Amino acid sequence: MNPYLPYQAVIDDIVVETEDGNLKTFRIVLENEREREKWNHTPGQFAMLSIAGKGEIPIGIASSPTEKGHLLFTVNRAGVVTTALHKMNVGDPIGVRGPLGNGFPVDSKLKGKNIVIIAGGFAFTTLRATLIYMLEHREDYGKITVIYGARTPGMLLYKEELKEWEARDDLDVYITVDREAPGWNGLVGFVPTIAGQVKPSPENGAALICGPPIMIKFTMPPLEEVGWKDSQVYLSLENRMKCGIGICGHCNVGPVYVCNDGPVFTREEVQRLPVEF
Amino acid sequence: MKPFVVEKAQLGDLIDALSKEYEVFGPAQTDKGYYDWQRLDGDRLPEFNNGVTKSSIKTFFFPQPEVLFEFKARANEPDAFRLKEPQCDSATTLLFGVRPCDARSVTLNSMPYANDPYFQKRVSDTVIIGLLCSEGCSTCFCKWIGGSPTGKEGMDVAAIELDDVFFLEPISEKGQQILENVAPVRSPLEKEHEAAEHFLEKAKAQEGTQDTASTLRSKELMHLYEAGFWKQVSEPCINCGTCTFLCPTCYCFDIQDETLRGKGRRIRYWDSCMFPLFTQHASGHNPRGDKLKRVRNRFMHKLKYFPDRFGPVSCVGCGRCVRDCPVNIDIRQVLRTMLEL
Numbered sequence: 001m002n003p004y005l006p007y008q009a010v011i012d013d014i015v016v017e018t019e020d021g022n023l024k025t026f027r028i029v030l031e032n033e034r035e036r037e038k039w040n041h042t043p044g045q046f047a048m049l050s051i052a053g054k055g056e057i058p059i060g061i062a063s064s065p066t067e068k069g070h071l072l073f074t075v076n077r078a079g080v081v082t083t084a085l086h087k088m089n090v091g092d093p094i095g096v097r098g099p100l101g102n103g104f105p106v107d108s109k110l111k112g113k114n115i116v117i118i119a120g121g122f123a124f125t126t127l128r129a130t131l132i133y134m135l136e137h138r139e140d141y142g143k144i145t146v147i148y149g150a151r152t153p154g155m156l157l158y159k160e161e162l163k164e165w166e167a168r169d170d171l172d173v174y175i176t177v178d179r180e181a182p183g184w185n186g187l188v189g190f191v192p193t194i195a196g197q198v199k200p201s202p203e204n205g206a207a208l209i210c211g212p213p214i215m216i217k218f219t220m221p222p223l224e225e226v227g228w229k230d231s232q233v234y235l236s237l238e239n240r241m242k243c244g245i246g247i248c249g250h251c252n253v254g255p256v257y258v259c260n261d262g263p264v265f266t267r268e269e270v271q272r273l274p275v276e277f
Numbered sequence: 278m279k280p281f282v283v284e285k286a287q288l289g290d291l292i293d294a295l296s297k298e299y300e301v302f303g304p305a306q307t308d309k310g311y312y313d314w315q316r317l318d319g320d321r322l323p324e325f326n327n328g329v330t331k332s333s334i335k336t337f338f339f340p341q342p343e344v345l346f347e348f349k350a351r352a353n354e355p356d357a358f359r360l361k362e363p364q365c366d367s368a369t370t371l372l373f374g375v376r377p378c379d380a381r382s383v384t385l386n387s388m389p390y391a392n393d394p395y396f397q398k399r400v401s402d403t404v405i406i407g408l409l410c411s412e413g414c415s416t417c418f419c420k421w422i423g424g425s426p427t428g429k430e431g432m433d434v435a436a437i438e439l440d441d442v443f444f445l446e447p448i449s450e451k452g453q454q455i456l457e458n459v460a461p462v463r464s465p466l467e468k469e470h471e472a473a474e475h476f477l478e479k480a481k482a483q484e485g486t487q488d489t490a491s492t493l494r495s496k497e498l499m500h501l502y503e504a505g506f507w508k509q510v511s512e513p514c515i516n517c518g519t520c521t522f523l524c525p526t527c528y529c530f531d532i533q534d535e536t537l538r539g540k541g542r543r544i545r546y547w548d549s550c551m552f553p554l555f556t557q558h559a560s561g562h563n564p565r566g567d568k569l570k571r572v573r574n575r576f577m578h579k580l581k582y583f584p585d586r587f588g589p590v591s592c593v594g595c596g597r598c599v600r601d602c603p604v605n606i607d608i609r610q611v612l613r614t615m616l617e618l
Contacts (some may be wrong), residue, residue: 004543021355052358052543053536054347079559081330093358094518143288239564240556242532247389251554252574253564254499255582261543263558266357274502275563276574 003245006050006095007035011088011103012070023122024086025062025074040095040099041065043106044236047098048244049073054084058241058259060126061099070158071096074125074157076225101263103132104208104234108135114142116181118219120191120211122148124157125235127210131165138170145200149176149191153184174198181225191215196222207233213277220267228263230268237270237277239265253277278453282469288518292373293319294459297405299371302337304330314372323374327439328414329595333525334379337370338386338399342544345395345532346445350541360543371404378419380431380591382406382525387586389528404451407432411476416596418609422489423589427480437473444473490584492616501581502573506614511572513604518549518569520598520606526579529555549576576611 013027017062026051030036041047041061041156048056057079063072077086078245084099088094104110104126115134118125127148131206134141146165156175166173170225176187192215199222200207207228209216216235225234246260254274256262283291289434295301296318303323305315311330317323344358383400390396410426419425429435433452437444444465447453456462521527531548534541548555551572556565565571582589592608599607 002362005360005362050360051534052346053350053534053541056533082559095360097555115325126326154551171375238558240546240558245392247528248531249392249550249578250531250548252578252582254502254577255585271395272499276570 006097009261011092011097017157022077028071042103044103045099045101045125055081057081062128062131064129066136094244111140115144116200116207117146118209120215123210135231144171146173151178168213192218199226233267278447280446281456283462283464287461289463291317292317299369301371303373311406342546344542346543348541350536351539369402373406375405376597377428383594384431400588406434408436416599422594431480440474490590494584507573511569514572516551518551521549523597
């Protein structure tokens, strides 16, 4: 078995998520029926998207394993490979190598807990996978709270789904934007500010936080103020990757490889690591 | 296992016989003025100076570049952009005269590369005939980090240079098979057995007993990471990467896709954590943008993170980095400092 060989797949649909066009969600379908049926992943895991001739990029899987038959990846246009991907069309071939990484412990440590999902900007991708998984197994989890913010209303991801989630009565959803914007009637304020207003209870709680380092840094104090411990907080780290399987050396944060030992770590684990991410 | 000897005068014949089945390589003076791995045959013999070759043997297990996949790069071709594993080249290689440090490096590298089919295939397709050391050079220190000048780890055959012969002791089944089926080897005489014993005893007397790896494992990680001496160690470093390229146990790599005239390949080749680009994100953010962080990371990986994960230290004490670092950074000093922290 060659761990460097991607599954052959095809781009089935492309949705532009943000007003600046820099984020697109790609729906990708594995070609081989057996591979498609055998695919299973845990929310929080990622895959390498492979474009022959350009290279590979590690992208969080935005779809839940319960959404069968296809995989969703929301990709920001940043460098060589993502730019090439953004120029591709429905029907183009692509490779998928994965699932990689450890994912959120949705079937173990998170079961029975009150879940607080906090995301900023385009880090919401794997949390979408997690949220949909949890909603499909609703009785396995306690209260679910979602706090999600972006710079402007146009930069929010999954806008239609956000509306559906807001309408449900089995979860509490707080969507915010950084500043007042014309036509926006929802919350206004940075994600840490909103977290400070919502004051989610740490009682039997687990917080899943994804976002730029600065957002995480400022979100922790309001949570700590109401009693959250580092062992209850789960983060998803990012680093430059190449092999995705813990060998090539690029993604290490001290002794751990983000691609293989992570990308999900508790804040308690992260506090014991050098700040190299 | 049954040992053999080969007369020094017949070394050429032995290499010739081995060349029929293997691509044989051994250390010899190159036309570039240094001592390195060269292709051997009956006329081109190995030269056994005291000391290690310029470069390690990692190039035989981990070549540059290594083609991971090939693909067609024109959109209208059938199978375009589908990655295919390259045709296997089934050449088998024999390395003659590998020092114990270099042989041990293959065993160490096999740990992170346990699931890498490319590396593992090369390990099984390569025969290592090692040459034990009678004395080290001023820069080598295998005894300090779990190795030994008479270590046989990683070898298929261990050779000892005596006055008139090479004493050849098979270590693996593969090694035994080869010696039993090649001329011009013969059984050792009584005095040759004794000379080999004497060689090993003399070397054993020089061995150290310090278990460096377990001392390093017992140290607290952040205590080593936050120590003040890294500033002084890293200051002269120019991030040239020489240490990473010559080191037998530096194994980091980069993967790139290349296309030319409708054909493409995905290759990997050695990369160096000494270069800033090694950790740079597409956004421009660089977790190890500081030289101090890069230098510290390399030593911490080899002397702390690797032993914590796999057991032994990721260094064989060959001394190549000590010899060739242009600013004389010495891993032995770093090691000593870390052991005393």
